[in-house]
Amino acid sequence: MGRSPCCDESGLKKGPWTPEEDQKLIKHIQKHGHGSWRALPKLAGLNRCGKSCRLRWTNYLRPDIKRGKFSQEEEQTILNLHSILGNKWSAIATHLPGRTDNEIKNFWNTHLKKKLIQMGFDPMTHRPRTDIFSSLPHLIALANLKELMEHHSWEEQAVRLQTEAAQMARLQYLQYLLQPPANSMETFSNNMNSTVTDMETYNLLNSLSSFER
DNA sequence: AACACGCACAACCGCCTAGTG
DNA sequence: ACACTAGGCGGTTGTGCGTGT
Known part of the structure; x- marks a missing residue:
């Protein structure tokens, strides 16, 4: 039902991830797990929507990814x-x-x-x-x-x-x-x-x- | 050297589904 | 049964880079 509202919030950063953002995300997930993706950006100190964090993690940062x-x-x-x-x-x-x-x-x-x-x-x-x-x-x-x-x-x-x-x-x-x-x-x-x-x-x-x- | 073009891939968008109250 | 939300998925777009002219 309906579109997730998380990405409609204004002021959130879009576009390519910086190494600093990657590090923040990796550190947070290694320490706490991802838990609720929606809540994660705030907890990890990231100005991104949860969806963006999930995508970055699953498609790029996950340690088991074969490149x-x-x-x-x-x-x-x-x-x-x-x-x-x-x-x-x-x-x-x-x-x-x-x-x-x-x-x-x-x-x-x-x-x-x-x-x-x-x-x-x-x-x-x-x-x-x-x-x-x-x-x-x-x-x-x-x-x-x-x-x-x-x-x-x-x-x-x-x-x-x-x-x-x-x-x-x-x-x-x-x-x-x-x-x-x-x-x-x-x-x-x-x-x-x-x-x-x-x-x-x-x-x-x-x-x-x-x-x- | 400068520009145009095409390719590869990261990231976003919008819809769908499952779960929950 | 219904409304609502988070997470997941597939399609599409944006961007950086290499190559040709």
Whole structure:
């Protein structure tokens, strides 16, 4: 019900945190725990709203936060979980110890989303895109077909077609792996028990992205 | 050197939900 | 059952930095 009034109070500081503010927050929480976030700023001597303090602590100052680049395994985990859970960042974060929902959300928006789009997948459905732009490579391929037939031997064309067929098979396999099942934990656990390992999926992603270059 | 641009990420905003009286 | 609040969540914006021109 209704919006929390804490941030409507005027005179509270906004914007980037200073090292001094960080220290005050860390010291207070280490000594007393965070308790009520609403009451914390006053007790800790901070001119911030409780919400801002909570966010700063959970997303940046918490001692168990893992910083730095996401590993390949983490990246694959996010892809897998996002295909199942969607934009449930906090739910995804529970499967990645030391990572915050905010960090995962940012990583998704700046890296993974683009990666999927580049590979021709809809980042929301994890299915191949069906719009005109995703079809463009196929249309170009068709347009080039005539020229191909005129300038290359049958042997060359056979090798090329064989390579492309293999890539297409891998693409379809990946499509199958990334298919979002019905939103139930049953299908989730089925997926988790599938014989396909994270590494296999990751290798497929890599092989496909290198193919597109 | 100066400017424009894009990227990454920290932080904020507004809505939703669970808990409480 | 209802009103109210704190905390949590996801979307969006702001800011600093690196890179290209």
